[in-house]
Structures are given as structure tokens and as C-alpha cells.
Amino acid sequence: MARRAHVADPYQHSQLFKRRVITAALICVLLIAALLMRLAWLQIVEYAHFSDLSKNNRVRLMALPPNRGLIYDRNGVVLAENRPTFHLEVIPEQVEDMDATLAGLGEIVELSDQDIEQFRTELRSHRPFESISLRTRLSEEETAKLAVNRYRFPGVDVSARLSRYYPRGATAVHAIGYVGRISENDLDKIDTGNYRGTSTIGKTGLEQYYETELHGTVGQQNVEVNAEGRILRVIDKIPPVPGTNLVLSIDIELQKIAEDAMGDLAGAVIAMVPQTGEVLAFVSKPTYDPNLFVHGISVKDYTALQHGRDKPLFNRALYGQYPPGSTYKPFLALAGLENNVISEQEQVHCIGYYTLPTDQEHKYRDWKKEGHGATDMGKAIEESCDVYFYELSHRLGINRMHDFLQRFGFGDKTGIDLNGERSGLLPSREWKRSVHGKIWYPGETLIAGIGQGYMLTTPLQLATATSVLANKGKYVKPHLLKELRDADGQLVAVAAPMTSMLKLKQPERWDFIQKSMQRVLRGKWGTARATGWALKFEMAGKTGTAQVFGIAQDEEYDKETVAHKLRDHALFIGFAPLPDPRIAVAVIAEHGEHGSAVAPIARTIMNKYLLDLDPEPRHGK
């Protein structure tokens, strides 16, 4: 490298260096400009995008669940309310020694292995500052003990939440229903947006039917949160609209009387106001405690209810379908009169059995072996003469029976404000042909004539039809809801049930039927004369006995239970006081043997209602 000077030339160096420094300075300025361009891209071009992201980061929408509407009886007695329940919650990040804390808590409150296992599972899936539920539904004693010992357990807290409570327990459970945890199935049916923050939903009964009204509308608030999700402040808020309160037509006192009157019998009782369709008592026995379901029922409890004797969960008033038996006879009598196949005065001679003109061999028996003798319509109803009604139904034929009885609502849902109602069964030739593919036999008409055979009715239908008799033709759709009131008690809506008129060719026939039914209780041979004795008001009624068909093949033979199961169902329908009835009742007791045995149940209800609860006629004369 001979060209290069070996001695440094300061001037040359300085020139070279100057060029390099200027180059470097230029590069620096250019690169800083590049940074500025990058910032401009982020802060000006993409500003809207990042501004949104930033807002989404810090603002979180939180649901404010509405308070569920309360349920009252007709007199304002609370039947379903929201009560604070206490839950044990743990904030993991505030707990120093989780094992010691759990062990210590276990000494104060009852902690099952299941509780702890579930807690540990949730511990893994939650962020450390989120509180996790360890035990739900603490008893008052446990809550108090925890309050005293809380200083020992940092990070442990007792939280209060509102949950459904049914102060009357099992009373009227089949009408009111219950709420339970929202299930997968429920999620398909509801607007999930409106259920944010809500964990329960009406599962059965009115709780289910009026879910929309009871639930209310969810509110929301925008809250500012930090990166850990902690709420720092509320930005804006739309308060929730609480659910509407239900005022029921049920009188809980009467309901209780009716349930108690049933005793240990399985069955159903419906009491209603004939003129308005208001259901006063809606009984299905046995009952169960709806409070078990609110926080999720234990498997043990549920199995007990499902398979327990007489299946308490089964709503007999709504789903139970029974042969009406002789309670059917007053309706059939009217059918005969209106179709001019018989008159009030015409007598049928009862010799204890009946034979069809075409088949003298087969005897259709009366319940009274020796027969009722010469029997007109009034006597036939009073004494429940089967032979009279065999003759009557034979003259009528099944289709005319079907067409007339349909007008009382038999064979069709009443449309009460509950889900899953059954329609019963009112047979006809067409029905048998289409369902069974067989022709109708004349003998089957006779069996239908005493409310047996294919005939099926629900207790609710029977009560509704009885009300039509009491109302002299006015049909009112039964309903459990009387009024809707908002959270402040202001009236929102009043139930206006659908009504229709069943017009007879001769309206005085109503009075005749009512008088005949009065004889059931007052007549010398009235089937319920024991009940009618010493009545303080005039009452019309009809007993009924429905045969129970043979036991199923797979059931074990047990002398006592089979004997019980083979006993007939007992029915009674009635209304009082005459001449202007204010209450109609239908009672069905499974294996109650005879209608006369359950007539006192109806009397007890009427006594309570007419003499105590509603002593003055309110619906004019």
C-alpha cells in the first residue's frame, strides 16, 4: 500500500470525517422521519381502528338482571318471593394458604367432598381476583358462625344474592310451579340477551307460563375495567325493569283447606268461581316442596319425588285423565232432553240390569243389584241409576252424545294459563275409526253413557263443565291469573277470560238439572245424602265412581297395594249455593272407592268459602 501515506494527514482526515458525519446525520434524520411516518400511520391513518380497540379494552358491558316478579294470591298473600340467600365465596388471590383455609372452613360449615372438588375445578379456570362460590345456601347458623370467624380467613366472603323462595312450601305447588337453573333446552327458547346475569327460569306451573311477565327486562351498564378486569367506575347505566307481579285467583287459605281435606288420598281438586272462571283452589295430591328445585335439586331428592309413592311431581289436576263415571250423568240427561229422546217425566223401569234389544244375552249391570224400579230423570240423577242412562245413551247414540257434550268443553283443553294441559277424550264413531281402525259397537255407547270406557276427562275439565251447569250455560275459560301488577303495585292488566253461551232450547232445563243434582244431597235416596245433611246452604252435586282397569302385567303382586290399586276412583262435582252458585268444585280421589266418600271434601271447601271467606254474594242476584 505504497499509495497511502503512513503519516496521518489531519486535514484529509477531517474532510473524510466530515463527509462521514454528515452522511450519518442524514441517515439519523431520515430514520427518525421514518419513525414519525410509522407513528403517523398508527395515530392518524389507523386511528379509528386503534381507538375502538382501546375502548373495547377498557369498557365492558355488564348485565343488570331484573328482579323476578312476585306472585300473590287473590288476597295479597305472598306465594313466591325473592329472598337473599347467603353463599360462601372465596377470592383466591387474597388467600395465603388455600388448603388451610378450606380445612378451617370445613370445621365451621358443612363442606362436602363434592363442594371442594367443584371449587378446585373452578379454581383452575378462573382468574385469581374473581370470586368463586364454595358453598351455596348457607343456613342462618352457618352464616352467623362465619360472620364471627371471618377475620381468620382473608379472601373468604359471604355474599347475599336474591333467589326464589316459596314461603308456603308445598301448598299450591302444582299451580305456582317453581324456577330452576336454566338448562340447555331453555336456552333454545329464550332470548339469551335478556337472561344475561340470570341463572334461573320458570320450569313448571305459572312460573313457566308467565315467564316473560315475571322475568322483566335486563338492564345494563358500561363499566370501566382495568387489565385485570376489575371494575373501576360505572360509565352509564340502563336500569333493569323488574318483572311484573302476578295476582292469582287462588285463595291460598282455601287451597290449604282443600289440600288438607284430601288427606292422604292421591288426586285432584279444582274449585272455581263459575261466573268468572277464577280458579280458587288448584289441588293435585300428593305435593312437594318447590324450594328444593331453586338451587338445583339433589339427585337423591329428585329420585325420591320421581319414584315415590303416587308420584308427587305429576300434576293430576292438569295432566290426570280419569273416566268421569257417574258425574257425567247430569250432562247426559241434558243431552237427552235437548235431542228430544226423552222427557223429564218419562220413566225407565230399572230391574238391576239392562240389555240391548239386539243382544239379550249380555247384561249391563246397575250398581244397585235389585234395581231402582220405575225411574224418571230426577230420580235417575239422585240415585245415579245406571239402567236409566243405558237406555238414554242407547236412544241418543254416540255421535249425538259427543256433539252435545263437546259444548261443555269435554274432550278439549280448557285453555287454562298453564302449559301441558291434557284434552281428555270424548269418543265418537269417527274417533274410533281413525284411531283404532274399528267400528263403534252399540255396547260401547252404553258404557260411555255411564262415563266409562273410552271417556276420559281431566279434573279441570270436569270443574269447568260443572261451572257451566252452575252458570246455566255460560261457559267461562278457567284461569289462575287475576291481575298483573307492576313492581309499584300499579295495575297493569286484568284477566278477561273468554266466555261463550251454551243455549238450550228450553232454558228451564238448567233449573231442572240443578234441582235434580240438589236431590243428590237432599233427596231421601241421594247418593251424597250423608254430606247434604245439616248443610247451611243449598248445594247441587253428583257423585261418581270410576272403575280402575286391571293391573299391569309387569307389576308385582302385593296383596295390600294391589287391593288399594284395584279400588275405584271416587269423583264428586258440585256447586253452591243455589239458586245463585258462587263456587263450583270437582274432586277426584284415586282409589277413593265411591263418590260419596269424597263429597265431604267438596263440602269442606264450600263451607270454608261460603261461610268464611266469601260470605256475601258479590255477583248480584
Next chain:
Amino acid sequence: MASSYNFDKRLESRFVRLLGMAHLDPVLLFGLLLLIAAGLGILYSAGDGSMELLQRQGVRLSIAFLIMIVVAQIPPQTLYLWTPWVFAVGVLLLLGVLVAGDVGKGAQRWLNLYVVRFQPSEMMKLATPLMLAWYLCEKPLPPGFRSLLVSGVLVVVPTVMIAMQPDLGTALLVATAGFFVVFLAGLPWRVLIGTGLALLAFIPIMWQMMHDYQKQRVLTLLDPENDPLGAGYHIIQSKIAIGSGGLYGKGWLNGTQSQLDFLPERSTDFIFAVFAEEFGIMGAAVLLALYAFIILRGLYIADHAQDNFGRLLAGSLSLTFFVYLFVNVGMVSGILPVVGVPLPLVSYGGTSLVTLMAAFGMLMSINSHRRLLSK
């Protein structure tokens, strides 16, 4: 009026003279003080108004300032004499770290000297450019092949040792500091471009040698949305902070990204994002201009230095300061991988502060001892 103006002027010139006697460059000092004031202001916001954080940073700044003043008193000749020893000790300490270093934050960076925990790699940020300037200043410039080779060794040895700790950020800064000396000394462009291409070819091999977390950082830069809650979280949140700042920013203490803890490491490496969020692009432009002012002043000092040692050293230190800025802002705004380089003089933390202020001390020394020499 006039007399008071004169009085002010006199006072001003007396103040400047006083600074000159203390070997402090008033222009550079003005820039640094302005930057530090802005830094403390944004640190107050990033630290959720914690006075404790501010106090600790204040103490560190005072110590760093003191060191700057002390270093400014050391004439370049003295620095020149010390240089080989400082470099040798630095390399030995790096060796010590690799053999017996404490593991801090998953990397062997600290050497426990029983009195202080000391980071030798930080020292090499100054020792390496010093050494190269020492070596090249007596050589004919532009440097010949042999000089370049020796310079290359002097840069590569500490760089590799630091990279092995592993501390990629510091290794990068040390390497660039050394490189800048060679560049300013007149590294031929063809050699520069040739080396650049060679390094490019070297990238796949480097990739093999990189630690998993380092690879992750590069991958994350390429696609931050790939891992939004893990490694990508920093970059995503930082970009949201900057972008949502917009033109004028959300205002001091009102940056939601930083005030609500969404932005991680906001008082240290990601403090620029806080600044950009709260003051917008206007504020960021002013801050960058302030940095540019300091860098250009440093380069001006380099250009006016008396000898090659001063020129090369001053130039390299100024450019290294720029690299700090560029890498940090580039990383925070998502165009460079997250390599753990602080925003110089603003990020919370002590070690880099001392090194940086010592470098500015050297710049001031080079500037102020010039006339003394020429006379």
C-alpha cells in the same frame, strides 16, 4: 430597560462561562435537561402517580448527572491512556459473568462483586467504542485491511460474549457502537455493503443459534395477533396505546391503555407508548425532535473535535444514542422485535442511565477540552 437587558445578558454570559469552566456544553445540557424533564413527567403518569417511583428515578438521574460532570472533567488524553485497560478489564469481567454470573431475569448478566451487582456488558457499551477509537485514531484513514480485521475482532469479541449471556439488546448496541467508529473512520462502502450481504447470509445460522424466546420475539413481531395473550400482547397493547393517542393524545394522566394497566412494562421499555398515547403524534414529534437535537449536537461536537480519537469517539457515542432511540421506538411501534432496549434517559431504570450520562460526559469533555489543546 436597556440596563436591565444588559444585566440579563451579562448574567447569561456569566452563566455560560461558568458552565464552560465546568466543561459542560450548554447546548447539549439544555437538550438533556429538557428531555429528562419530559421523561420524569411521563414517568409520573406511567407509574400511576407514584412519587416513590419518581423519587428513585430522580436519585438515579442525580447520580448519573454527577457521573456526567465528573467524566466531563477527564481530558480526552487521559481517557485515551485508560482505554486499553478499561477494555481489557471489561472483557475479563464478561468472561467472569459467563463463568460465575448471577442469573437475573433468566439471563446471566450480572456479576456479583459482593459490593454491587454490576453489569459488565453495560460497561462495554463505552469500552468498545473507546477501544476502537483508541486503535484507529493513530492509523492512516481510511483504515487498511489489517486495521479493519483487528477492528472487526475488537467488535466481535465483546459482542459475542454479551450475546452468549444472552443479552441480544446490549450485544446489538455494543456492536453498533464499535461499528460506528469504523464507519466514521472511513470504512470503504464496498466493504460495508459486502459485510452487510455476508451478515444477511448469516441470518439462517443466527436463527439456529438463537434461544427460543428470542425466536419467539421475532416471530411475534411478524405476526403479533398469533399469540395475543402471550408474547404478542406487548406489541398489540402498545400499538393500541399509540394508535388511540391520535393527533393530540388523550392528555397527560388520561391514557386509558396505560392508566388501566393494559400496557405492560409501561414505565420501562414501553414508556414511549404512554407518551404517544397521552400526547398524540404532536407530542411524539416534539419528543423525536428533541432527540434529534441532542444527536445532531453530538455529531456537531464530533465534527469539531480536535483529534481523531475525539472525533471517532464522539461520533460513535452520538450515533449509539440514536440507535437506542430507533430500536426502542421501532420496537414499541411494532416495526422491530422486542429486544429490551430502553428509551434513552426516559425509561425507568438505572444501569443504562449511568452509561448514557457517562457517554455525554465524554462528549462534553471532548468539546470543552478542545481549545485548551489548540492553544
